[in-house]
Amino acid sequence: MALVTDIAVIPAGKERSSVIHFLVRLFREKPLGAAGGVIFILFLLCGMFADFLAPYGMNQISPRNRLLPPSWAYPFGTDNLGRDMLSRCLYGAQLSVIIAFTAATLATVVSVAIGILSGYLGGKIDLVTQRFVDAWMSFPALIILLVVVSVLGPGLPQIIFTLGFLLGIGSSRIIRSAVVSVRENMYVHAAQSIGASTHRILWRHILPNIMPPIIVLFTTQVGAVILVESSLSFLGLGVPPPTPTWGGMLSGSGRTFMFQGPWLALAPGLCLTVVVYATNVFGDALRDLLDPRMRGSR
């Protein structure tokens, strides 16, 4: 037993150099993906430090400065209540970061749990689980979200939980297929034959070997969560106003004023597009480098 543990422990120094090596490969082979990664990190920082970066408060009303076009004082212009659009976009980023990370983490945990159980145990459990996943996937994500939010009422925790479970159940397929292919490896059979417990095999042999698809899945989930959350806010069922959300800023009362101030329609949409684009190309690059089998699967 001691021997196995010794091998499993990777010296810290080696791990660090492999991370640097990976980053060098990312920048050299996938410059667009690396650029996406940089934008993605900027988005994270904007969200985390929105309180310091925003020049005005998120709901600071200034009636004298209503509907001002973009200028030095207000780079993204102001809305119908004289609120600074840049500050609102930054606070919108904060909310997106919170929802994206919690929901994407939850989704990943859910899909790994379902995928591992269904893929490793197989048999009847697999069959029933897969029929359930089939049925679940025949509902558009937005429809289930709308229905659940209509029952639970709009709010941050409801959205995070629903999005997490929703995307998690759907993408458990990807994890399941990875598990099925890993399960047949010689080292798994070897572990089974020396009598290792299922728990141990799952943690020590299966999980480490399906890490690449898990990481890739997580990044694609982040992009998906941001898009679905903003659609929900756009339909008026996201985090309720006056909290600024990118989707919410494009709907509701602001909509009638867009004809006088078209910058109201531009800023939040551009933020969304840039962040989702960056996440997508970053995710694609990670997939190509980490998990060549998944290439072209999206």
Add this chain to the structure above:
Amino acid sequence: MQVYLARRLIALIPALFFASLIVFVIVRLVPGSIIDMMLSQNDVGADKLSRDQLIQTLGLDRPMWEQYCRWIGGILLHGDFGRSLWQNTPVSELLRARLPVTFQLGLMALIVALLIAIPIGIYSAIRQDTAGDYLTRSFSILMLAVPSFWMGTMVMVFPSIWWGWSPQVKFVAFTDDPVQNLRQMILPAVILGTALSAVTMRLTRTMMLEVLRQDYIRTAWAKGLTEKLVVVRHALRNAMIPVVTLIGLQAPILIGGAVIMEQIFVIPGMGLLLLDAISQRDYPIITSVSLVIGLSVMLINLAVDLGYGLLDPKARYR
């Protein structure tokens, strides 16, 4: 073929059972409080129906399994989806009026998506690594990131500011005035179709590249066939098989997008019906619409699988 069709239809039964169960359970996630929510959130209906009446109308006084059996039995035996809580119209009537509208929007969007994706995907593959290839590919990844509700908003705002033009909001049915109807539907269909085309375009390109490297294509070239014949007759048909699967997989995305387009362009389809029902907490409509949407996705996927047979002789009679 008949055996295959029969087997697929039988396989639909467990899927439908799970789907109905999902819809049924979600709406009853918070037992009891649905009533409080309906009474507190809807002032219009609250004075019409008392608490006990509401519980009885929804059948919430009975055990869960009985509620489920009554609900699913009504649908299966009489096509009875229940009645709208506030308007008291049969939900089946509403569905009959709304379903064709969403179907039309979805079909038009799909046609637009294929018209964009397939020619560009083919072009990208036969001119691999040229400037045109890079341009169309970057464009497709970009389209994947643009939220369709933002696109819709921009289309409403900017033409109106620049040229004083805005899309018409009064809906005209196709059967009343086809030209007017198409003029109204084409814009949302194009927005939805463009968003959808990105993934299809990428897959068409990948599959074409794979097929074009096969031996029989080299033979076709060696026979001295023209590029058009090689690409269209020999390569495309084989490359299309996975693309057809993708269309089935995209059905939920298409319907989800249709909900948003219906909201922006005020098109009275299933999406708008659902959104209105949600704002009024009209649960019989919410459950029925979601169930019908789930069923539609399953049927689309079935149709896609049957379509294989036409494209791929290897897949026939299995």
